Amino acid sequence: MKISRALTNLLIKSLAESMTVQLMIKTARLLYRDYDIYKQTGIPSNIPIQRRDAANQIIRDVIEKDHVIQFVTTLIDVYKKGIMGRPINVRFLPQILAELKELGLVYSEKEGIFIETSQDQVTRGWSILEEAKIYDFTFIRIDIVDNTKLVRKNKKNVIESVYNDFKRIFKFYVEKRNGRIWTWEGDGGLAAFYLHDKNLEAVLCAMECLVELFFYNLMQCPLKEGLDVRMAVHAGPCQFFNHSQDIKNETLRRLEQIESKFTEPNGLTLSPGVYSDLGGKLEKFFVQVPVEKGNFVYQYKLCWEE
């Protein structure tokens, strides 16, 4: 993330005017356990460091590691809770938050993290996930039914237009609920949810997509047979990568299996783990279906009275 000079100066000023050098070091160590200001500055440990110099070094290190968001989150925590029982009035926090808002990031009190708000700022990892680390995600897999047949039967420009509409609808509902599209293959893709209530958000996203696709097929789709999709939602651990990768792990393999083997056209299937997180009202819209080896999945589909 590109940090402006204004934000850099604000961060330095905030540290330098709010804390002693010792408190600054303690704050830095909330993020970097073994942070050594002397090692970083090269100043011998028997020589006192000026507040400004310490603040300068800490912020430079934070920016170099691209941890500004995490550091500001730490400052907010320090402001709220203090350090070792001692209240700290972290100055210039509102101004720092305003600068981050300009960059498309807003602090969520509820989640205790920064959330991307601007369309331009949407990143795979919500600007907070670290490369190659493993996190718990909820995934949606969406796939067009009989894609090969559709492509063969219809003109290229018509298919392209329909598939663009399809992607646009999916993207809208995924990002509406703070999910992120990780991969897109033209005839389907993968979306990830990480923030608060991720199971619920992913399921509602998928349901909204299916309902919207129903209206699209009814009123707009130029394909005679309409566009049918299958969707599945499953949660589990996965390694995060900033750039598009063909990630293969057990969570995604299971998701693919649920979508391709257990889902009807224009249906949505949930794994048991996701279903169990839904709550009373939402559960009622899913039907339990036995699959192999005594397991179950949960299916949703829009049907009509005869």
Next chain:
Amino acid sequence: MEFYIVTNQPIIADKIEKLKNNTHVLDPSDFRRKVKESSRNEIFYLDIEAFKNDWEKEFKYAQKNDKVFLALIDLQGKVKDIGTYIYKGIVDYIGKDNGVNDFSKRRFIDVENYLENYRCDYFLADEEDELEPGAYKIAEKGWATIRSDEEYTFYIMYVELDDKKEMEKSFAKSNLKLAIDSFKRFVEQNVARFEGKLWIWQGFGGVVLFPFNGHDCPAALSGFRMAIYKHLHDVEESLFPHFISYRMAIHLGNVLYQEENTGNVIADTINSVFHLGSKYAEPGEFYMTDDTYRFIHPKIKPYFKASGEFEGRNIWRMRRPIIGAFRS
């Protein structure tokens, strides 16, 4: 009924120009524009020579407008299987044998008679478009031109929560008000995207007005969408702890519009829709009168079933969406 002969052949154009009245020669380059603009019954005779090898493409294009009827002029006898085009709905074929001599006033009268007597799509289309003079008071630009204390034709939608008595017993007044407000917001947001305006709200329901433009029914689309999105509203936005049930009914009629509505509007059309919604409608169902059904989008017509009669009007009911169940 207007007849357009789409040709650039002088031999045909000359013949048509002599007929005058409701027949016109149309240059092939104007064909698509004319078809696109066509909003009432018109017949297009396509001279296949005028489009060379592309005439089938033009034919297909014109078929997208269901108000338009097509005929073929095939003076060279090139169409191999005329039956195919009969199945595609053509109303006439001018072939090689008689050629331009087939074009006559008598011929066109016969085509009109054929449409009237044998074609249900002509009959419906005609019924939709033929507004009785003076019956409808259309606000040309919708809400932008609607003024208080003047009469207009509206789609009037009645919407009301069911189980009022049970809810009044089960919930504290303040909680009930909050929950009803969440439903009211749902209604307002959903009708607004179709140019509907919540006009009256009393207790558990109200009346929405949609200005009538003479040919569409956004009210039906709005109600249709609300019925389908209901389950998502129940889960996310509704402040009721249970799944709500509500009735909707739509009627088309004239209303004296008043900006400052006190809920004391007295009008036949308002009474009609209130009666339909409160006396006829079953809980959880969506109905419309025949006057409304005529104008609904053809793509949602299959989702409505005839539901009998009420106060001298045929009524249509929306088929229920079934969420979570599967067809066996």
